Amino acid sequence: MSKVHLIDHPLIQHKLTLIRDKTTGAKDFRDLVSEISTLMAYEVTRDLPLENSTVETPICVSEAKVISGKKVGIIAVLRAGLGMVEGMLRLIPTAKVGHIGIYRDPETLRPIDYYCKLPSDVNERNLIIVDPMLATGGSATCAIRFLKDKGATDIKLVVLVAAPEGIKMVQENHPDVDIYAASIDKCLNSHGYIVPGLGDAGDRLFGTK
Ligand code: PRP
Numbered sequence: 001m002s003k004v005h006l007i008d009h010p011l012i013q014h015k016l017t018l019i020r021d022k023t024t025g026a027k028d029f030r031d032l033v034s035e036i037s038t039l040m041a042y043e044v045t046r047d048l049p050l051e052n053s054t055v056e057t058p059i060c061v062s063e064a065k066v067i068s069g070k071k072v073g074i075i076a077v078l079r080a081g082l083g084m085v086e087g088m089l090r091l092i093p094t095a096k097v098g099h100i101g102i103y104r105d106p107e108t109l110r111p112i113d114y115y116c117k118l119p120s121d122v123n124e125r126n127l128i129i130v131d132p133m134l135a136t137g138g139s140a141t142c143a144i145r146f147l148k149d150k151g152a153t154d155i156k157l158v159v160l161v162a163a164p165e166g167i168k169m170v171q172e173n174h175p176d177v178d179i180y181a182a183s184i185d186k187c188l189n190s191h192g193y194i195v196p197g198l199g200d201a202g203d204r205l206f207g208t209k
């Protein structure tokens with residue numbers, strides 16, 4: 001069974017409260033989502049392997065560590081995942097970025113996919129899927145399936161707000177994918193929105209609706 005990592009650093013909790021606030025406008029919402037993503041990138045990359053190297057400081061030559069192993073790919077689930085990309089790239093600037101377009105049918109809540117553009121070597125990368133919301137889990141489950149169909153074997157899912165229902169669906173379908181969340185909220189409402197949540201992340205990021 002995959003692990004759920006709750007990244008509840010005080011700075012993240014504070015910024016999350018600000019984006020939950022319905023009076024927070026699109027610009028602040030975008031900035032805060034980006035900042036939280038940077039803070040989460042720090043935790044998500046905690047297990048990147050290191051190798052020994054040397055460095056010549058102004059004083060002497062010293063043993064040193066550098067990151068080794070596979071390269072990173074950041075996969076944004078459109079639209080709202082776009083809001084997390086810049087924040088992640090701030091800490092992992094050499095990552096390649098892929099995009100998977102998925103939206104929820106408002107009636108059935110089932111994921112509808114409409115776009116996919118991935119780095120050609122996704123199968124050789126440590127992949128980090130970013131999407132602010134994990135609600136029913138349909139979109140994340142579908143995005144992970146896309147990546148696995150392209151040969152990806154090392155996938156993490158990073159969300160800001162997760163519902164227990166979404167965590168359950170991802171864990172049942174993809175027990176090898178760890179989930180990183182800034183909050184695990186109470187439940188979904190009858191329209192499939194996370195309670196208390198923050199509303200529609202895509203609309204709040206881009207000022208639509
Ligand atoms: C939101 C969100 C997730 C999805 C989560 O996207 O960004 O992708 O809903 O819901 P689920 O877990 O029930 O699938 P949305 O469908 O609103 O598309 P958008 O980002 O283009 O607005």
Ligand code: URA
Binds near residue numbers: 198201
């Ligand atoms: N998608 C969102 O943007 N918000 C929710 O609460 C659920 C799905």
